[in-house]
Amino acid sequence: MKLDRRTWFVILLLMALAALPLVATLAGQEFQIAQFRRILIFAIAAVSLDLILGYGGMVCFGHAAFFGVGAYVVAILNWHAGREVPLIGTWMGTNNVLVTWTAAVLVSGGAAFLIGLVSLRTTGIYFIMITLAFAQMIYFFFVSLRAYGGDDGLRFDGDTVAFGLIDTQDDAAFYYLVLAVLCGVLYAGRRMVNSRFGMVVQACRENERRMKALGFPTARYKLAAFAIAGATAGLAGALFAAHESYISPSIMHWTRSGDLIVMVVLGGMGTLFGPVVGALAFLFLEKTLPDYTEHWMVVFGPILLLLVLFARRGIFGWFLPKEERDGGSH
């Protein structure tokens, strides 16, 4: 079997990520494990955004809100369990990830469903504005939620045990869990975008009017894609809460939604793997550029602009076969 450049690139990058805890430990830089785990969590969120942004052409400017909702669901359930304060009736919440992560996925997916129900009636700039507006509403809701720390955020007992196997306090073990979730999301996402459902979503991006004329009730497919993307972002948020043992509304600030868009565009829209590269590149630049100049955004902005203008498929685009670089997605 002959592998193309793209496949080589994906394999090598995933192998490097798999080897990272070992390398970091050997180099005496264990703190890097948590550092990269954070990046991988944002990569999952960026991949979820790509499902609607890259494949569906839906420029959602509020994706961080779904991420934040997922994180808060886990944080609140854990906080109750840790403090033994009843949440509903006599139920004290739980730190069982099977429950908390599932709840995070369901609640953020439900939120995305409701927000999508309203937002998807609009397109273009109105869609951008309305998703931003909803995200800001959620943001301010949590800012004013004094019971759970409001502006200051919520610190909770992060001692969660995943599936009775993986202690999220164990840096390397939790890192591999996150990497496994990322691979799972990438694989399921790949299946989905190439399925009948995924083809419908992409065709809606190309020409929704034609899709309706062919007989597709387009609204419900777009809404389903939006909810799936929101639920997946919620899963990333759940991992993030476990990663930080602390959560504050700042994680769903609108600039965070902007960051996610930048990751997707930087890495390559409509490629699924591109956003992983984008998250790595973005969070790396965000860490290192400020060392050189505090006005790093002034440098970063033009880089991004050039990329959008000259490499429509972002960094990952360089590794794509020619015919996929500028047009349709596979």
Added chain:
Amino acid sequence: MAAATEALLAVEGLVKRFGGLTATDNVCLDIRKGEIHAIIGPNGAGKTTLVAQLAGEVAPNGGTIRFSGRDVTRLPVDARARLGIARSYQITSVFRAFTALDNVAMAVQATDGHSFRFWRAARNESALRDPARAILERVGLGARTDVRAVNLAHGEQRQLEIAMALATRPSLLLLDEPMAGMGKDESERMTRLLARLKGEETILLVEHDMDVVFALADRITVLVYGRVIASDVPEAIRANPEVRAAYLGEGDA
């Protein structure tokens, strides 16, 4: 007017106003199963607006549209398409980044149940690809299946339009100037394609080329300023003095 019972599509008193302009002015029309029914009329007569109302993309201000005996006047586009009304566009409207085969396979998929199927690769499903290939063959694009729509020649894109409409296996085809912008050879090829469809499909054909219209149509409706001034068999239309004055006399007849 012909007996409404045997009409596949029956339009009664259709009115569409754009501000002060009446683009569709009390139009009555019926299309019988199996016929090619041509709509002719000068530029701006309201032909595209009429097609858009039949397809459900433009809501009329008044009148009714019945299809297969059912009132569809308030039905949205996608629901009408599922009932069997397919259209092609005067200005090419395809999925530009998709290959020709992907375009038609999408149309086949539209008629094959819901699309909440998330796992199997649609491009490997012979239930979608085989019929799509057969239809591309039928419209003369058999050798161009893997070319992106955006890279097809204009005439080929027009053929793709027809292929997509055909792929939904409609009971009524609304073709809005299928030869728009085509060269001589391309037009001739399209005419031959339409001739092959004659008798197999029920077609409402909007067309400017009178030679094509009189060669293919079973009946012709003449639209001027949104009004139907005549609706009859070709010989009668040719002989109609009002039509000659209003339209055929004007030049390209």
